[in-house]
Amino acid sequence: xxxxxxxxxxxxxxxxxxxxxxxxxxxxxxxxxxxxxxxxxxxxxxxxxxxxxxxxxxxxxxxxxxxxxxxxxxxxxxxxxxxxxxxxxxxxxxxxxxxxxxxxxxxx
Numbered sequence: 001x002x003x004x005x006x007x008x009x010x011x012x013x014x015x016x017x018x019x020x021x022x023x024x025x026x027x028x029x030x031x032x033x034x035x036x037x038x039x040x041x042x043x044x045x046x047x048x049x050x051x052x053x054x055x056x057x058x059x060x061x062x063x064x065x066x067x068x069x070x071x072x073x074x075x076x077x078x079x080x081x082x083x084x085x086x087x088x089x090x091x092x093x094x095x096x097x098x099x100x101x102x103x104x105x106x107x108x
Contacts, residue, residue, distance in 0.1 A: 001031055004057075006050050008041075015041045018050035020058060025093070026067040026103070031058065033068050035080070047080045055084055059108040066108065069093075072100040081106075 003019035016037035023032035033054055037047050058066055068086055070077045078088075086104040093101040 004050070004054065006035075006037065006046050008046075015046055016050070018047070018054050020054060020063075020066070023067055023069065025069060030065050030067055031063060033058070033066050033081075035077075042076065047077070048083050051080055051084045055106070055108065064108055066106050068104045069101050070104065071098065072102050078102065078104075 001020045001022055003017045005014045006016040006018060007014050016035065018033070018035035020031040021034050023030075026032055033051060035047050035050055035054075055066070066086075068081050070081065072092070081104050084106070086106040089103045089105055091103040093103075095101065
């Protein structure tokens, strides 16, 4: 498990991070992919590119399936996950304060 920095090639600055985490709400041995991108570069494809790279890293490390948990209201992150092949499950965690969480998964 670990985090990788998202760095713009030309500018050389870090604009986010992406990686694999040990999720407490998913099956043991099946990590979660997670990412966060600075608002100033939203919509420029950094999250999708980073998520695709982390998928390859997970596959080459021997993982067979990944998970992600994302707030139901976060349509941008849900769209990124769909672009790289994640599908929504029937699992939903209700939270009246922060919003419900949707769980998605992807076989490698």
